[in-house]
Amino acid sequence: MVNQVELLQWYIMTRRNFSRKKKLRYLSLIDYVERPLIPNVSFDLARYTNANCEHEFRFDVAGVHELFSLLRIPDEVVTVYNGKVHDRCPGIEALCIMLRRLATPMRYYDMLQVFGSSRGRLSRIFLHMIDYVHDTFSDKLYMPTHIVAARINDYCAVISAKGAPMDGIFGFPDGTKLGICRPSPRPGGVRGENLQRHCYSGHKRCHCLNYQAVTAPDGLCIHFWGPMEGRRHDTTMLRESKLIAHFHSHPEVFEERFLYGDPAYGVQDFIISGYKGNGISDAERQFNREMSRLRESVEWNFKCLKTLWPFVDYKRTQKIRLSPVGKFVK
Secondary structure, three states: OOHHHHHHHHHHHHOOOOHHHHHHHHHHHOOOOOOOOOOOOOOHHOOOOOOOOHHOOOOHHHHHHHHHHOOOOOOEEEEEEEEEEEEEEEEEHHHHHHHHHHOOOOOOOHHHHHHHHOHHHHHHHHHHHHHHHHHHHHHHHHHHHHHHHHHHHHHHHHHHOEEEEOOOOEEEEEEEEOOOOOOOOOOOOOOOOOOHHHHEEEOOOEEEEEEEEEEEEOOOOEEEEEEEEOOOOOHHHHHHHHHHHHHHHOHHHHHOOOOOHHHHHHHHHOOEEOOOOOOOHHHHHHHHHHHHHHHOOOOOHHHHHHHHHHHOOOHHHHHOOOOOOOHHHH
């Protein structure tokens, strides 16, 4: 069965009064792919009210400018691929592209009306900003030891004042799982490799990646590490993150200081956890109850991450091997 396109191609090629150049031009029009129109607008943060700015970028206007300064973003952002310059963009606009993308799981097409740029340009600038921020501050994401050293005594005092039954606790570790798209087999991968099996969590019944965080009493996330395969346990993440080794390497800061985690972590160097089992005494049960009430703050941190930046929790956009999923979350 001949379709309309094939019939039109046959008609053009059989026309004797058409020159070869004219035939090629008509044939190229048949294969032309119509692309979305890009509005003739330019982004200007000064046109935003604080309310609109907070809704779209999670910061007010002054907050965006302060973040621009703190992240040390250059005045002009340049994206380079394969040694060639692709895009040039004002730094404040590049920051807003990153914030807007992370704040909602929207398509790049939906951002055309705001930034007046093509989908390809928005994608390149977004990925460039993610790489820049992550690579610049990766050591501080793992743990800003200088900040913890200045505040650790206050952290311990605040937790004790809130009714903790023991002294020396300065933070609460926990892990979270964020869903991803079901991974496909890797071309040329190791024989027998099964990415779907590695990333599948039987507990959550989904494909996901694990992340580990430590939350301080002031709400600051003083440690973030990941990602790791979704099937791994929190204790495996603790071992692979080498957090205990980091504490050992800074005894002047962490000596006689502890993290309190759930019973799955067990008791080890710098880690205290609740009592396990059904046969625990009333005093041990009371200890678990008091400490569980205090460690809820780490759950709030994960809630804020998923509420303020829902892009990282929208699994259809989290495609490992195609996107830097771990950098998005960090």
